[in-house]
Amino acid sequence: MEVIGPPDIHHLNAAAGWLGLGAPADAAEELDRIHPGLQGHPDVLAVRWQLFATQKRWEEALQVARNLVDASPMSSCGWVDQSFALHELRRTAEAREKLMLVSERFHDVLVIPYNLACYCCQLGDESEARAWLHRAVQVGGRDEVRTMALADPDLEPLWGWIRKW
Template identity: 35%
Template sequence: MTDAERRIVAAQGYVELGLFDEARAELSVLPGELQERVDVVEISLLCLMGRHSWAEALALATRLCRQEPAEPGGYIHAAFCLHELGKTAEAVDMLSRGPVSLRTKPVYYYNMGCYHARLGHFEKSIVYLERAFEMDGDLRQHAKKDPDLDTLRAQLEIRSA
Protein backbone atom coordinates (compact mmCIF):
# COMPACT_ATOMS: atom_id res chain seq x y z
CA MET A 1 0.00 0.00 0.00
CA THR A 2 1.38 3.40 -0.96
CA ASP A 3 1.47 6.33 1.42
CA ALA A 4 -1.32 8.00 -0.59
CA GLU A 5 -3.51 4.90 -0.40
CA ARG A 6 -2.89 4.66 3.34
CA ARG A 7 -3.90 8.31 3.78
CA ILE A 8 -7.13 7.79 1.83
CA VAL A 9 -8.02 4.71 3.89
CA ALA A 10 -7.18 6.59 7.09
CA ALA A 11 -9.34 9.54 5.99
CA GLN A 12 -12.26 7.16 5.35
CA GLY A 13 -11.84 5.74 8.83
CA TYR A 14 -11.73 9.20 10.39
CA VAL A 15 -14.96 10.14 8.60
CA GLU A 16 -16.66 7.02 9.95
CA LEU A 17 -15.59 8.10 13.44
CA GLY A 18 -16.81 11.67 12.90
CA LEU A 19 -13.25 13.02 13.05
CA PHE A 20 -13.58 15.37 10.09
CA ASP A 21 -10.57 17.60 10.80
CA GLU A 22 -8.32 14.55 11.00
CA ALA A 23 -9.73 13.21 7.74
CA ARG A 24 -9.13 16.52 5.98
CA ALA A 25 -5.57 16.61 7.34
CA GLU A 26 -4.87 13.20 5.78
CA LEU A 27 -6.23 14.33 2.43
CA SER A 28 -4.56 17.75 2.45
CA VAL A 29 -1.10 16.29 1.79
CA LEU A 30 -2.17 14.29 -1.26
CA PRO A 31 -0.81 15.52 -4.59
CA GLY A 32 -3.17 17.55 -6.80
CA GLU A 33 -3.99 14.75 -9.23
CA LEU A 34 -5.15 12.53 -6.36
CA GLN A 35 -7.38 15.32 -5.04
CA GLU A 36 -9.51 14.79 -8.16
CA ARG A 37 -10.17 11.09 -7.50
CA VAL A 38 -13.84 10.36 -6.91
CA ASP A 39 -13.21 8.66 -3.55
CA VAL A 40 -11.16 11.63 -2.34
CA VAL A 41 -13.82 14.10 -3.49
CA GLU A 42 -16.48 12.08 -1.69
CA ILE A 43 -14.48 11.93 1.54
CA SER A 44 -13.92 15.69 1.35
CA LEU A 45 -17.64 16.15 0.75
CA LEU A 46 -18.53 14.04 3.79
CA CYS A 47 -16.14 16.11 5.90
CA LEU A 48 -17.84 19.32 4.82
CA MET A 49 -21.27 17.82 5.50
CA GLY A 50 -20.10 16.63 8.91
CA ARG A 51 -19.07 20.18 9.73
CA HIS A 52 -22.38 21.53 8.37
CA SER A 53 -20.60 23.54 5.67
CA TRP A 54 -23.60 23.06 3.38
CA ALA A 55 -22.74 25.50 0.59
CA GLU A 56 -19.20 24.17 0.19
CA ALA A 57 -20.47 20.60 0.41
CA LEU A 58 -23.08 21.32 -2.26
CA ALA A 59 -20.35 22.50 -4.62
CA LEU A 60 -18.46 19.24 -4.16
CA ALA A 61 -21.62 17.13 -4.44
CA THR A 62 -22.48 18.87 -7.71
CA ARG A 63 -18.97 18.11 -8.93
CA LEU A 64 -19.45 14.47 -7.95
CA CYS A 65 -22.69 14.38 -9.99
CA ARG A 66 -20.74 15.62 -13.02
CA GLN A 67 -17.87 13.16 -12.44
CA GLU A 68 -20.16 10.16 -11.97
CA PRO A 69 -23.57 10.97 -13.46
CA ALA A 70 -24.77 7.35 -13.23
CA GLU A 71 -23.93 7.01 -9.52
CA PRO A 72 -26.55 7.94 -6.92
CA GLY A 73 -24.24 9.21 -4.14
CA GLY A 74 -23.60 12.69 -5.50
CA TYR A 75 -27.30 13.30 -6.03
CA ILE A 76 -28.26 12.12 -2.55
CA HIS A 77 -25.60 14.34 -0.98
CA ALA A 78 -26.41 17.35 -3.19
CA ALA A 79 -30.11 17.08 -2.39
CA PHE A 80 -29.39 16.83 1.34
CA CYS A 81 -27.20 19.94 1.18
CA LEU A 82 -29.92 21.83 -0.69
CA HIS A 83 -32.46 20.78 1.94
CA GLU A 84 -30.16 21.93 4.74
CA LEU A 85 -29.75 25.27 2.93
CA GLY A 86 -33.53 25.69 3.00
CA LYS A 87 -33.94 24.83 -0.68
CA THR A 88 -36.10 21.75 -0.21
CA ALA A 89 -38.01 22.09 -3.49
CA GLU A 90 -34.65 22.14 -5.28
CA ALA A 91 -33.64 19.03 -3.31
CA VAL A 92 -36.71 17.20 -4.64
CA ASP A 93 -35.84 18.35 -8.15
CA MET A 94 -32.24 17.18 -7.76
CA LEU A 95 -33.31 13.68 -6.72
CA SER A 96 -35.97 13.57 -9.44
CA ARG A 97 -33.35 14.32 -12.10
CA GLY A 98 -30.89 11.76 -10.75
CA PRO A 99 -29.99 8.44 -12.34
CA VAL A 100 -32.35 5.48 -12.38
CA SER A 101 -30.02 3.74 -9.91
CA LEU A 102 -31.30 6.12 -7.21
CA ARG A 103 -34.60 4.22 -7.20
CA THR A 104 -32.80 1.16 -5.85
CA LYS A 105 -31.75 3.00 -2.69
CA PRO A 106 -34.01 3.15 0.38
CA VAL A 107 -32.43 6.51 1.29
CA TYR A 108 -33.83 7.97 -1.96
CA TYR A 109 -37.39 7.16 -0.87
CA TYR A 110 -36.75 8.17 2.72
CA ASN A 111 -35.29 11.54 1.78
CA MET A 112 -38.04 12.19 -0.77
CA GLY A 113 -40.54 11.42 1.98
CA CYS A 114 -38.84 13.86 4.33
CA TYR A 115 -38.57 16.59 1.71
CA HIS A 116 -42.20 16.25 0.68
CA ALA A 117 -43.25 16.35 4.35
CA ARG A 118 -41.37 19.63 4.78
CA LEU A 119 -43.06 21.00 1.67
CA GLY A 120 -46.49 20.04 3.04
CA HIS A 121 -47.09 17.28 0.48
CA PHE A 122 -48.16 14.80 3.12
CA GLU A 123 -49.78 12.09 0.98
CA LYS A 124 -46.77 11.99 -1.35
CA SER A 125 -44.51 11.89 1.68
CA ILE A 126 -46.29 8.89 3.15
CA VAL A 127 -46.10 6.98 -0.15
CA TYR A 128 -42.34 7.57 -0.34
CA LEU A 129 -41.80 6.69 3.31
CA GLU A 130 -43.80 3.48 3.09
CA ARG A 131 -41.63 2.41 0.14
CA ALA A 132 -38.47 3.26 2.14
CA PHE A 133 -39.73 1.21 5.09
CA GLU A 134 -40.50 -1.75 2.82
CA MET A 135 -36.94 -1.64 1.49
CA ASP A 136 -35.26 -1.05 4.86
CA GLY A 137 -37.31 -1.58 8.01
CA ASP A 138 -34.66 0.08 10.17
CA LEU A 139 -35.60 3.42 8.63
CA ARG A 140 -38.90 3.29 10.50
CA GLN A 141 -37.00 3.69 13.79
CA HIS A 142 -35.01 6.60 12.37
CA ALA A 143 -38.26 8.24 11.22
CA LYS A 144 -39.59 8.27 14.78
CA LYS A 145 -37.00 10.90 15.73
CA ASP A 146 -36.50 12.72 12.43
CA PRO A 147 -37.55 16.37 12.85
CA ASP A 148 -38.46 16.56 9.15
CA LEU A 149 -41.30 14.16 9.91
CA ASP A 150 -42.72 15.86 13.01
CA THR A 151 -45.86 16.89 11.11
CA LEU A 152 -46.49 13.28 10.03
CA ARG A 153 -45.64 11.45 13.21
CA ALA A 154 -49.25 10.45 14.02
CA GLN A 155 -50.00 9.24 10.49
CA LEU A 156 -46.78 7.22 10.36
CA GLU A 157 -47.56 5.52 13.66
CA ILE A 158 -51.11 4.71 12.59
CA ARG A 159 -49.86 3.19 9.34
CA SER A 160 -47.06 1.26 11.08
CA ALA A 161 -49.41 -0.41 13.58
Protein backbone atom coordinates in the same frame (compact mmCIF):
# COMPACT_ATOMS: atom_id res chain seq x y z
CA MET B 1 -12.19 4.79 -12.83
CA GLU B 2 -8.60 5.19 -11.75
CA VAL B 3 -7.49 3.10 -8.79
CA ILE B 4 -6.03 5.09 -5.92
CA GLY B 5 -2.71 3.54 -4.98
CA PRO B 6 -0.19 4.13 -2.21
CA PRO B 7 0.49 6.51 -0.59
CA ASP B 8 -2.73 8.31 -1.55
CA ILE B 9 -5.02 5.46 -0.54
CA HIS B 10 -3.43 5.54 2.91
CA HIS B 11 -4.16 9.26 3.22
CA LEU B 12 -7.75 8.66 2.09
CA ASN B 13 -8.25 5.85 4.60
CA ALA B 14 -6.66 7.95 7.34
CA ALA B 15 -8.97 10.86 6.50
CA ALA B 16 -12.01 8.60 6.77
CA GLY B 17 -10.66 7.25 10.04
CA TRP B 18 -10.11 10.71 11.48
CA LEU B 19 -13.67 11.64 10.56
CA GLY B 20 -14.92 8.55 12.35
CA LEU B 21 -12.96 9.60 15.41
CA GLY B 22 -14.41 13.12 15.33
CA ALA B 23 -11.19 14.84 14.24
CA PRO B 24 -12.11 16.82 11.10
CA ALA B 25 -8.95 18.97 11.14
CA ASP B 26 -6.80 15.85 10.93
CA ALA B 27 -9.06 14.46 8.20
CA ALA B 28 -8.62 17.67 6.20
CA GLU B 29 -4.83 17.42 6.51
CA GLU B 30 -4.88 13.86 5.21
CA LEU B 31 -7.13 14.79 2.28
CA ASP B 32 -4.80 17.66 1.38
CA ARG B 33 -1.88 15.20 1.22
CA ILE B 34 -3.54 13.30 -1.63
CA HIS B 35 -1.99 14.00 -5.04
CA PRO B 36 -3.69 16.96 -6.80
CA GLY B 37 -4.48 14.74 -9.79
CA LEU B 38 -6.60 12.51 -7.56
CA GLN B 39 -8.55 15.24 -5.77
CA GLY B 40 -11.42 14.80 -8.23
CA HIS B 41 -11.62 11.02 -7.75
CA PRO B 42 -15.10 9.98 -6.55
CA ASP B 43 -13.71 8.26 -3.44
CA VAL B 44 -11.79 11.39 -2.44
CA LEU B 45 -14.79 13.61 -3.16
CA ALA B 46 -17.03 11.38 -1.03
CA VAL B 47 -14.76 11.70 2.00
CA ARG B 48 -14.34 15.45 1.42
CA TRP B 49 -18.14 15.78 1.34
CA GLN B 50 -18.33 13.95 4.68
CA LEU B 51 -15.75 16.37 6.07
CA PHE B 52 -17.71 19.44 5.01
CA ALA B 53 -20.99 17.92 6.19
CA THR B 54 -19.45 17.17 9.59
CA GLN B 55 -18.39 20.81 9.78
CA LYS B 56 -21.79 22.01 8.49
CA ARG B 57 -20.03 23.82 5.66
CA TRP B 58 -22.97 23.27 3.34
CA GLU B 59 -21.93 25.55 0.46
CA GLU B 60 -18.63 23.70 0.15
CA ALA B 61 -20.40 20.37 0.60
CA LEU B 62 -22.78 21.28 -2.20
CA GLN B 63 -19.93 22.08 -4.58
CA VAL B 64 -18.16 18.82 -3.74
CA ALA B 65 -21.40 16.89 -4.27
CA ARG B 66 -21.87 18.54 -7.67
CA ASN B 67 -18.33 17.51 -8.57
CA LEU B 68 -19.13 13.99 -7.41
CA VAL B 69 -22.25 13.88 -9.60
CA ASP B 70 -20.14 15.03 -12.57
CA ALA B 71 -17.39 12.50 -11.83
CA SER B 72 -19.70 9.56 -11.16
CA PRO B 73 -23.27 10.20 -12.38
CA MET B 74 -24.20 6.52 -12.21
CA SER B 75 -23.53 6.41 -8.47
CA SER B 76 -26.30 7.50 -6.13
CA CYS B 77 -23.87 8.94 -3.58
CA GLY B 78 -23.33 12.32 -5.24
CA TRP B 79 -27.01 12.80 -6.00
CA VAL B 80 -28.00 12.07 -2.40
CA ASP B 81 -25.23 14.28 -1.01
CA GLN B 82 -26.14 17.12 -3.36
CA SER B 83 -29.79 17.05 -2.33
CA PHE B 84 -28.94 16.80 1.35
CA ALA B 85 -26.66 19.84 1.14
CA LEU B 86 -29.39 21.78 -0.68
CA HIS B 87 -31.88 20.83 2.04
CA GLU B 88 -29.47 21.98 4.75
CA LEU B 89 -29.10 25.27 2.86
CA ARG B 90 -32.89 25.63 3.09
CA ARG B 91 -33.27 24.98 -0.62
CA THR B 92 -35.53 22.00 -0.04
CA ALA B 93 -37.63 22.41 -3.19
CA GLU B 94 -34.45 22.27 -5.26
CA ALA B 95 -33.24 19.27 -3.23
CA ARG B 96 -36.46 17.45 -4.06
CA GLU B 97 -36.22 18.34 -7.76
CA LYS B 98 -32.62 17.10 -8.04
CA LEU B 99 -33.38 13.81 -6.30
CA MET B 100 -36.59 13.25 -8.26
CA LEU B 101 -34.49 13.31 -11.44
CA VAL B 102 -32.77 10.08 -10.42
CA SER B 103 -35.40 8.35 -8.29
CA GLU B 104 -36.12 5.77 -10.98
CA ARG B 105 -32.46 5.21 -11.86
CA PHE B 106 -31.71 4.34 -8.25
CA HIS B 107 -35.05 2.72 -7.40
CA ASP B 108 -33.39 0.25 -5.02
CA VAL B 109 -31.51 2.81 -2.88
CA LEU B 110 -33.46 3.30 0.37
CA VAL B 111 -32.19 6.78 1.17
CA ILE B 112 -33.64 8.25 -2.03
CA PRO B 113 -37.36 7.64 -1.40
CA TYR B 114 -36.76 8.24 2.30
CA ASN B 115 -35.15 11.64 1.72
CA LEU B 116 -37.82 12.52 -0.83
CA ALA B 117 -40.41 11.80 1.87
CA CYS B 118 -38.57 14.15 4.22
CA TYR B 119 -38.34 16.90 1.62
CA CYS B 120 -42.01 16.59 0.63
CA CYS B 121 -43.04 16.66 4.28
CA GLN B 122 -40.98 19.78 4.93
CA LEU B 123 -42.53 21.41 1.87
CA GLY B 124 -46.00 20.70 3.25
CA ASP B 125 -46.95 17.92 0.83
CA GLU B 126 -47.82 15.21 3.34
CA SER B 127 -49.66 13.09 0.77
CA GLU B 128 -46.59 12.84 -1.45
CA ALA B 129 -44.42 12.29 1.63
CA ARG B 130 -46.57 9.29 2.59
CA ALA B 131 -46.24 7.88 -0.93
CA TRP B 132 -42.45 8.17 -0.77
CA LEU B 133 -42.41 6.53 2.66
CA HIS B 134 -44.40 3.61 1.25
CA ARG B 135 -41.81 3.30 -1.49
CA ALA B 136 -39.01 3.43 1.08
CA VAL B 137 -40.71 0.58 2.96
CA GLN B 138 -40.73 -1.47 -0.24
CA VAL B 139 -36.97 -0.99 -0.51
CA GLY B 140 -35.85 -1.13 3.11
CA GLY B 141 -38.58 -2.85 5.06
CA ARG B 142 -41.25 -1.49 7.37
CA ASP B 143 -39.38 -1.84 10.66
CA GLU B 144 -36.21 -0.11 9.46
CA VAL B 145 -38.06 2.78 7.82
CA ARG B 146 -40.42 3.18 10.77
CA THR B 147 -37.52 3.38 13.21
CA MET B 148 -35.70 5.94 11.07
CA ALA B 149 -38.82 8.02 10.46
CA LEU B 150 -39.85 8.23 14.11
CA ALA B 151 -36.40 9.62 14.96
CA ASP B 152 -36.36 12.13 12.11
CA PRO B 153 -37.61 15.65 12.91
CA ASP B 154 -38.18 16.30 9.20
CA LEU B 155 -41.02 13.77 9.36
CA GLU B 156 -42.51 14.91 12.67
CA PRO B 157 -45.80 16.01 11.05
CA LEU B 158 -46.32 12.35 10.04
CA TRP B 159 -45.27 10.66 13.29
CA GLY B 160 -48.86 9.92 14.35
CA TRP B 161 -49.53 8.22 11.03
CA ILE B 162 -46.19 6.35 11.11
CA ARG B 163 -46.82 5.03 14.64
CA LYS B 164 -49.93 3.24 13.33
CA TRP B 165 -47.90 1.07 10.91
